[in-house]
Amino acid sequence: MNGKSSGDVFGFVCSRRALLWGTPLAFGGILLSGVCRAESLDAIPLTPGAKVLRKGYVSVPARSSNGPGLAGMDIYSPARAWLDVDFAVTEKADLTLMILTQRQKDQLSRGVRLSEDPLARVDIEGPETANHSIIVRQDNYFVGFLNDSWRPVGAIVRMSIRAF
């Protein structure tokens, strides 16, 4: 009896129907899990094994005659890893999350145009809680938030890194 019922369960799990429905649902769940409308980072669970680099509130300065407001930090990845930037913006904003390599940051600081696209440029419209992940190698990186509006915008940011 037990053998039969376990065989039936095995048969269902491995049946074509279960595969047909289960696979898209599982992938959809994974893709949508990081994007939601909420006001805190609790909505985005930290990936198991990830190491939090920084977590806290940052106020991105307003746009000025110097250009868009910028707040950012340099990070170092000691190995190939997933770099996750989770953010929550509670008001309407015109922010852009940018991730640059150290070389690209140096180029921009010298006033030179980038020869390659930045690693990430993500529009943040606000209010929203979302995350963005990229794969990084062993290197220095710069993660910055650009503010294109004429008033400062606050954001809660959590940056984590997970070697794989």
Place this chain on the structure above:
Amino acid sequence: MRLKTAFCKSAFATHRINRVRFEVALFVIVPLSFGASTAICQSRAPAWCNVPGTSGYAGACQSSGGTRTIVIEREVIYKLGPPITVWKLPSVEGATSSDMAPISNRNLQIGAGNESAGPYGLYHKARRALRDGDSEKALIYLNAALQRAPSAREADDILALKREAQRKFDESQAAKFRFQKSDRQTELVEIDVDGVPDNVLAELSNPKRMDKDIEAVRRELFPLFVAQSDARKKAKELEKMSKLNGQGTGGSQEQNAVAAEIKKAEVALDAAEKIVRAKVEEKKEVILKLVPRRDGQ
């Protein structure tokens, strides 16, 4: 399943026979997905042949040919690879990371601002601006997007949105314009209308008739009425002057000139009247057309 040639001890041996094909696939997929090598235990296990036409067991079953389906069990041998780095201790990243803080670096700010959006990023910004009703901002974004070497497909999207943004911008500009009351002075003029049937004049003067057709006729006819009235007034004045001159001591030459003027004015009046009559006749149908009135009568 027509032939069962080999059998290895396994839990799957109790499964129904119609699931065998899937089990074989599973045995192939699972080891491959883990990157493990496999070995097939065909020879070590006792073979079992009970199908007529085969030659017993101990070894591969022999058949006379055709398709054969077999059940096999694979032994998974995991290879040791290089150790996966979980993390390096002490944490190097912590030692070199700066704090997330505002940065004041003009070059970096402007450069990052310029690089912060590709053509399609600007396209999406323009879409958002358009959704928020700011068509002017949308146009700025779209123009910037076109200058950033978009691909052909991106350019199509950008140009289509630019057309829409331009249309909305034009509409918004038109909506901003307010018609104001003109400070031009007007005057009421009394004119004599002649040669116009009463019912036609009544319809022309009817303030409840505001339809487009009669408005067009009014714009055509009223200047003609004024011209006709002016011609009549001029003719009357000249006639009056002529009478006054006849009573006085004016010479015949002067009288002749006045007479010529009167003649001229009469011709002009005649012409004006003819024009009015012809126009009224031409537009009579439109003027007298039955139009539902605004008061519902």
